[in-house]
Amino acid sequence: MRRWRSALVAVALVALTSTAAGCTKAVTGAAQPDPATAAVEITEDGYGIRAGFDDAPVEIEIFTEPQCTHCADLQADFGDQIAYYIAVGQLAVTYRPVTFLDSEADGHSARVSNALFVAASPSPDGDTPTGPAFQRFVEELWAAQDPGGSGPANDEMADMARAAGIPDYQAGEIASGDLTFDTAAMSDTNLIYLLDIDPLESGTPTVYDLTNDEKVDVYDNDWLSTLMAS
Structure with missing residues (x-):
């Protein structure tokens, strides 16, 4: 499935845009992660952020839009449980943001998505x-969403980052407000993945079980506990 999806994206992005530059991530001499701590890294394709241990037995993708109220509900209802399962090594989550609710290139959803990738990027x-x-x-970001508005200010997002435990370097970069990540290419790519999962009902939030290669019914109140029990 993953190889087929990657090939689909490569073809579809040519049709979507001929100007999007490829994103790479090269870190020379980076510190080794603490083996006792769940790591965060940008995915190989450059458009997702994975949080969790490498050997987590359950792995999911969450497709989410920063202005989607249902996505905010998902975080309010299950966010703490997700954090717990990540911490104890039972779950790895890859976030794949999309920005289809933005009316401009540097809108609310793009700014929040950029902050996520800045937070996940290694410091010097x-x-x-x-x-x-x-x-x-x-x-914190989804709890502070402002659908149809400008969303949280850069310094507000930086404060949220520090309060959550994001390192000072990344929080400072968020506060600067620089849009350093190609959120348009990110959204195009992740929407293609989303359509591949379910071309008929491709809204957000969508949770995809990578372990069992199937879409999860997030409107079942027990979806997360059922997934973890399996």
């Missing part, structure tokens, strides 16, 4: 946040 010393800290940052 190779430091990254822990998985639970990143999850808490996600919860």
